[in-house]
Amino acid sequence: GAVVSQHPSRVICKSGTSVKIECRSLDFQATTMFWYRQFPKQSLMLMATSNEGSKATYEQGVEKDKFLINHASLTLSTLTVTSAHPEDSSFYICSARTSGTFYEQYFGPGTRLTVT
């Protein structure tokens, strides 16, 4: 149980375009999902917390107009990187928390975004 999927696993896009990444909880309902960004050889940095049916909460320094998050259902959250630039190239990982747990998070496999 507690499986989280992400799609796509890899994406290459051109500067100025937008990219959507999907995060799904496959066998449980996720009231809260988290979006992280990870640069090579660095730790996971929380970008935002996504709650079903409400606006996302962004961490300090994360541009909410650039990284659009939508958590439309209890099993799906999406992250859209708008007007992508090469510096947005990174590994994006989502995680999900069930309503029955307070701290335990289950991670998706990640999406490697390359902006050319």
Place this chain on the structure above:
Amino acid sequence: GENVEQHPSTLSVQEGDSAVIKCTYSDSASNYFPWYKQELGKRPQLIIDIRSNVGEKKDQRIAVTLNKTAKHFSLHITETQPEDSAVYFCAAPRTYKYIFGTGTRLKVLA
């Protein structure tokens, strides 16, 4: 807010030896401490966790110890094997979120 420091950043051990990674946290209210293993290009995998009502937890070759007074917790891997080579992250909660340590790159030398 919570701050998590992790040491060492890199660790090389001979196969069969033990490895110890330590994290310190700042928020005395934190009560849950997971450890994750991340292989290159893959997702973090929870390998062990501990709650603040116990001082130690063990799962085969992996153990975690918690010192609430000193606000630190450690990951212990015994009888290391080459497949233990990965990056290990500790985390501590800040309300419902995780604050991750900076990671430890463990290399087990055959």
